[in-house]
Amino acid sequence: MDKIIIEGGVPLNGTVQISGAKNAALPLLAATLLTGGVHRLRNIPRLRDIRTAKTLLYHLGATFEEGDPLCIHTDTVDSYEAPYDLVKTMRASVLVLGPLVARFKKARVSLPGGCAIGARPINLHLSGLERLGVKIELLHGYVEASAKRLVGNHIYFDIPTVTGTANLMMAAVLAEGQTVLENAAREPEVVELAQCLTNMGGSIQGVGTSVITIEGVSELRPMDHTIMPDRIEAATYLTAAGITRGNITVRPCISEHLEAVIHKLEQAGMLFEITDDYIQGVGGKTIHNTDIKTDPHPGFPTDMQAQIMAMMCLANGQSIITERIFENRFMHVSELKRMGADISIEGNTAIVRGRSTLQGAPVMATDLRASASLVLAGLAAEGVTEIARVYHLDRGYQGIEEKLRGVGAKIERVKE
Numbered sequence: 001m002d003k004i005i006i007e008g009g010v011p012l013n014g015t016v017q018i019s020g021a022k023n024a025a026l027p028l029l030a031a032t033l034l035t036g037g038v039h040r041l042r043n044i045p046r047l048r049d050i051r052t053a054k055t056l057l058y059h060l061g062a063t064f065e066e067g068d069p070l071c072i073h074t075d076t077v078d079s080y081e082a083p084y085d086l087v088k089t090m091r092a093s094v095l096v097l098g099p100l101v102a103r104f105k106k107a108r109v110s111l112p113g114g115c116a117i118g119a120r121p122i123n124l125h126l127s128g129l130e131r132l133g134v135k136i137e138l139l140h141g142y143v144e145a146s147a148k149r150l151v152g153n154h155i156y157f158d159i160p161t162v163t164g165t166a167n168l169m170m171a172a173v174l175a176e177g178q179t180v181l182e183n184a185a186r187e188p189e190v191v192e193l194a195q196c197l198t199n200m201g202g203s204i205q206g207v208g209t210s211v212i213t214i215e216g217v218s219e220l221r222p223m224d225h226t227i228m229p230d231r232i233e234a235a236t237y238l239t240a241a242g243i244t245r246g247n248i249t250v251r252p253c254i255s256e257h258l259e260a261v262i263h264k265l266e267q268a269g270m271l272f273e274i275t276d277d278y279i280q281g282v283g284g285k286t287i288h289n290t291d292i293k294t295d296p297h298p299g300f301p302t303d304m305q306a307q308i309m310a311m312m313c314l315a316n317g318q319s320i321i322t323e324r325i326f327e328n329r330f331m332h333v334s335e336l337k338r339m340g341a342d343i344s345i346e347g348n349t350a351i352v353r354g355r356s357t358l359q360g361a362p363v364m365a366t367d368l369r370a371s372a373s374l375v376l377a378g379l380a381a382e383g384v385t386e387i388a389r390v391y392h393l394d395r396g397y398q399g400i401e402e403k404l405r406g407v408g409a410k411i412e413r414v415k416e
């Protein structure tokens with residue numbers, strides 16, 4: 001198993017190339033199951049989760065022509081089962097449920113099970129499909145879904161679930177009649193999926209708002225799509241400029257996707273130059289303490305909570321960080337405390353009392369974004385930090401060491 005070694009204390013300077021968005025690519029890959037033909041997808045990030053998604057499509061019968069665009073042949077899809085062995089490694093595999101039941105009127109998908117950051121049930125995915133006339137049974141750890149036909153309906157989400165909205169949008173796009181998704185997710189990745197489905201011949205209105213209306217169509221054409229830049233990857237590198245008092249430009253990126261994060265980083269003392277194509281972030285001499293509450297988009301993204309917490313560990317005061325999306329997303333706290341951070345937790349709130357320095361230490365990654373926060377802390381810490389279990393990082397950050405070395409970081413990956 002690999003580990004990452006960082007010698008901290010270097011202000012980072014330069015430009016980081018942002019890859020395609022993981023959380024846009026995963027639903028788009030699943031959407032290729034909606035119709036046969038050759039689908040073309042560009043700017044796919046090279047990540048472990050993407051490899052898992054391709055393995056799942058391959059398992060279902062799809063074939064690939066590697067390259068950019070990646071060509072995905074789905075005429076040959078002849079299975080509708082997503083096995084436990086694949087789903088357990090990546091819960092986003094559940095995104096094949098909607099497309100499979102829409103196209104084949106049946107699907108057998110392993111229940112994802114628990115996750116480091118929370119229970120993460122899929123009850124809203126399943127109750128939504130039932131509203132479209134799908135019979136759902138939970139048997140031997142699998143969701144058995146079947147339907148004679150899918151008929152549009154009104155679906156209200158108790159919580160604006162991101163992949164739940166994506167799954168129901170993909171199911172409803174081939175259903176008979178109109179579907180209304182209320183309290184739907186507004187994340188840019190959901191908007192991207194809807195744009196792609198519309199280009200495939202779907203009829204979707206209101207995406208980006210909390211009420212999405214879908215008029216079912218009888219058929220779709222293959223996709224030909226370029227994936228947007230990853231807003232969480234971009235935000236992570238901008239935070240690296242803040243925590244190291246450096247100057248980093250991220251490109252390409254879509255600034256509207258980062259408004260909540262930039263707002264908080266400005267409060268923390270950073271300066272920004274924002275253009276249509278890139279964002280330059282300059283760290284201030286002093287990091288100002290800043291309170292954070294995570295929320296669904298356009299609120300502050302939970303996927304940036306850990307990274308900005310690492311920065312607040314070096315702020316000139318106390319910050320209150322409240323995690324409101326996942327019930328167990330403070331796994332990075334104990335590791336940051338190993339580096340000398342002063343943090344206490346009360347329920348879903350972390351009280352971070354800023355210090356002037358962090359010390360390098362051996363630490364352990366526990367999930368994707370927690371590992372990113374440990375990398376940021378290591379970049380700012382005095383001395384050497386060793387991060388174990390970096391396979392978590394590879395799920396969502398393409399070539400993180402190379403990109404950080406490109407802006408001056410002393411970082412390397414070694415075999416443990």
Ligand code: EPZ
Pocket residue numbers: 023026092118119120121122123124125126159160161162163164185189302303325326327368369396
């Ligand atoms: C997506 O997960 C992202 N994953 C997550 O990113 C991200 O943290 C999350 O949205 C929130 O922004 C992908 O897009 C692949 P949710 P998702 O359904 O869709 C509860 C990363 O780091 N809920 O919006 O699984 C749920 O437990 C990952 O890249 C139900 O109760 O998140 C959570 O508390 C981590 N029942 C809340 O809703 C359901 O049926 C929001 O979850 C569905 C969700």
